[in-house]
Amino acid sequence: MIHIVTAANRALYADALREMHRLRWEFYIEQRDWRDLRALQREPGFEYDEYDDERAIYLLALAQDDAVQGSMRLRPTEDKSLLFDRFSDLVDDEIGYRGDARIWEITRLMRAPAYRGADGELRLRINCAACELALTRGVRKFVSAIDTFLLPAARALNRDKHRVLGLPQDYREGEVIAVEFSPDAEWLAMGRKLGRFAHPMMLELPPPAGNDQRSPTQEAALARHLRTLPQDRTARLLEWLGDGGVDQTASAA
Amino acid sequence: MSYLQRGLDFIAGAESDETLADLEARLRLVLEEFGVTQFSLISLAERAENRARRPVGLTRGTTPEWSQHYHAKRYFNADPVIHTAICQSDPFTWKDLSPRLMSTAAKAMVAEGREAMQVDGCFVVPTHDARGLAGLISMFHSGREPDLQMRKALKLITIYAVERAKELYGGFVDPASWDGPCPLTARQREVLAFSAIGKTDWEVAAILGIAEKTANHHFESAKRELGVATRAQAVAIAMHRGWIAL
Numbered sequence: 138m139i140h141i142v143t144a145a146n147r148a149l150y151a152d153a154l155r156e157m158h159r160l161r162w163e164f165y166i167e168q169r170d171w172r173d174l175r176a177l178q179r180e181p182g183f184e185y186d187e188y189d190d191e192r193a194i195y196l197l198a199l200a201q202d203d204a205v206q207g208s209m210r211l212r213p214t215e216d217k218s219l220l221f222d223r224f225s226d227l228v229d230d231e232i233g234y235r236g237d238a239r240i241w242e243i244t245r246l247m248r249a250p251a252y253r254g255a256d257g258e259l260r261l262r263i264n265c266a267a268c269e270l271a272l273t274r275g276v277r278k279f280v281s282a283i284d285t286f287l288l289p290a291a292r293a294l295n296r297d298k299h300r301v302l303g304l305p306q307d308y309r310e311g312e313v314i315a316v317e318f319s320p321d322a323e324w325l326a327m328g329r330k331l332g333r334f335a336h337p338m339m340l341e342l343p344p345p346a347g348n349d350q351r352s353p354t355q356e357a358a359l360a361r362h363l364r365t366l367p368q369d370r371t372a373r374l375l376e377w378l379g380d381g382g383v384d385q386t387a388s389a390a
Numbered sequence: 391m392s393y394l395q396r397g398l399d400f401i402a403g404a405e406s407d408e409t410l411a412d413l414e415a416r417l418r419l420v421l422e423e424f425g426v427t428q429f430s431l432i433s434l435a436e437r438a439e440n441r442a443r444r445p446v447g448l449t450r451g452t453t454p455e456w457s458q459h460y461h462a463k464r465y466f467n468a469d470p471v472i473h474t475a476i477c478q479s480d481p482f483t484w485k486d487l488s489p490r491l492m493s494t495a496a497k498a499m500v501a502e503g504r505e506a507m508q509v510d511g512c513f514v515v516p517t518h519d520a521r522g523l524a525g526l527i528s529m530f531h532s533g534r535e536p537d538l539q540m541r542k543a544l545k546l547i548t549i550y551a552v553e554r555a556k557e558l559y560g561g562f563v564d565p566a567s568w569d570g571p572c573p574l575t576a577r578q579r580e581v582l583a584f585s586a587i588g589k590t591d592w593e594v595a596a597i598l599g600i601a602e603k604t605a606n607h608h609f610e611s612a613k614r615e616l617g618v619a620t621r622a623q624a625v626a627i628a629m630h631r632g633w634i635a636l
Contacts, residue, residue, distance in 0.1 A: 229392070229394050231392060231394070231395070285545070285549075286479060286517075286518055286519070288549050289517065289519050289524060289549060289552075289553050290519065292549075292550065292553055293553070296405075297405065300398070301394075301397075301398070301401075301546065303394060304393065304394050304397070304539065304542040304543055305542050305545055305546065306542070314546075
């Protein structure tokens with residue numbers, strides 16, 4: 138499952154988020170040597186930026202022992218975004234793009250070292266979860282500044298659901314290009330077929346007071362998740378969810 | 391029309407092309423708009439059974455005479471463009487090729503190519519993915535070399551052309567000279583694969599648990615088998631023909 142971590146349920150993921158920021162440090166600061174980003178850091182060993190705020194939504198791929206396999210950050214763009222604030226020259230003037238509450242930005246898509254194989258299965262799982270989230274939140278587009286060398290992979294996974302927004306440009310850290318993605322039901326079906334995924338990928342745990350607001354789909358995702366957890370973590374999760382518990386026989390698609 | 395728009399129009403059209411011939415015709419049209427008179431596309435398609443890569447060529451972008459000459463002389467063994475493209479992902483021109491590092495055959499190939507195609511230069515865009523070189527387009531031109539923005543647009547076009555060519559590969563017939571069994575032993579392929587990712591003799595020996603001298607012997611015998619002078623050439627050929635992969 139890919140866990141959707143919002144401001145409402147972040148407390149449940151404190152350890153995993155901390156690990157995600159550590160992996161981000163390893164990847165972006167140490168391996169990729171993004172010097173401008175290093176200059177912004179306040180706590181060595183853990184990478185943060187100004188977009189890690191209350192509006193940020195993290196997609197966390199967690200192993201059964203809660204180890205972070207990979208992550209992605211999503212954020213609405215109407216108030217600020219990395220692409221429009223820092224990399225605006227990546228977007229061609231003729232395309233004339235602006236931030237919008239229904240256009241979210243993808244940043245910090247990262248996989249832990251053990252999951253950086255060439256088959257892209259984890260990336261596909263995260264992509265499907267992002268698409269599922271977009272459909273539930275009414276998001277029209279994702280935008281992202283990606284390394285140009287990732288464009289073939291982006292094309293392979295997204296086909297006609299992506300388009301480039303400008304020509305590639307050189308930066309100190311490499312060559313980057315702006316890309317827009319259109320998350321819709323067709324895209325999701327394509328992603329699930331590619332990955333041979335039988336079930337939805339995203340799991341969004343509600344805040345403790347939110348049990349009565351869970352949809353049948355959320356209930357089914359929770360039930361599936363619970364069936365994979367060891368006993369001690371099941372107890373912790375049920376405690377978080379409160380009195381309502383989970384219908385562990387739920388099986389909505 | 392802006393460079394970007396030309397690139398976007400090409401991408402949209404290429405995705406709907408159903409044959410390599412259609413793609414080639416579309417590529418020719420868009421490259422002409424950038425002053426490219428002839429071109430050669432090589433895309434490394436993967437074999438389904440073992441994921442080994444083999445080249446798919448759109449060689450009709452050049453004159454038939456030059457194409458035949460290139461294959462008759464077996465220039466793919468010496469082609470400095472392919473050797474350079476394997477090692478670097480940034481676009482480059484013929485002028486960027488270091489004469490010091492070029493074999494006699496490579497120098498002859500460039501000189502003959504310039505003469506036969508009546509061109510002033512060549513701009514090459516390699517594309518790389520997680521497994522190394524994914525493909526390239528050599529764009530031959532007369533007159534000035536493309537400026538920075540043109541280069542960026544040509545890179546965008548190349549990425550989509552190479553990927554689309556891989557998908558359309560089904561009906562394409564490879565040049566016969568690229569076929570045939572691999573003459574290298576498993577050990578020779580192994581040392582070349584490690585060399586391709588920058589390992590020294592000492593490191594290769596340590597990884598394989600053999601003596602450094604033995605590792606060097608495998609390199610030398612691989613070079614002899616392929617009839618080349620340098621280790622880089624041996625690596626380039628082995629990758630080019632899908633005998634090793636990164």
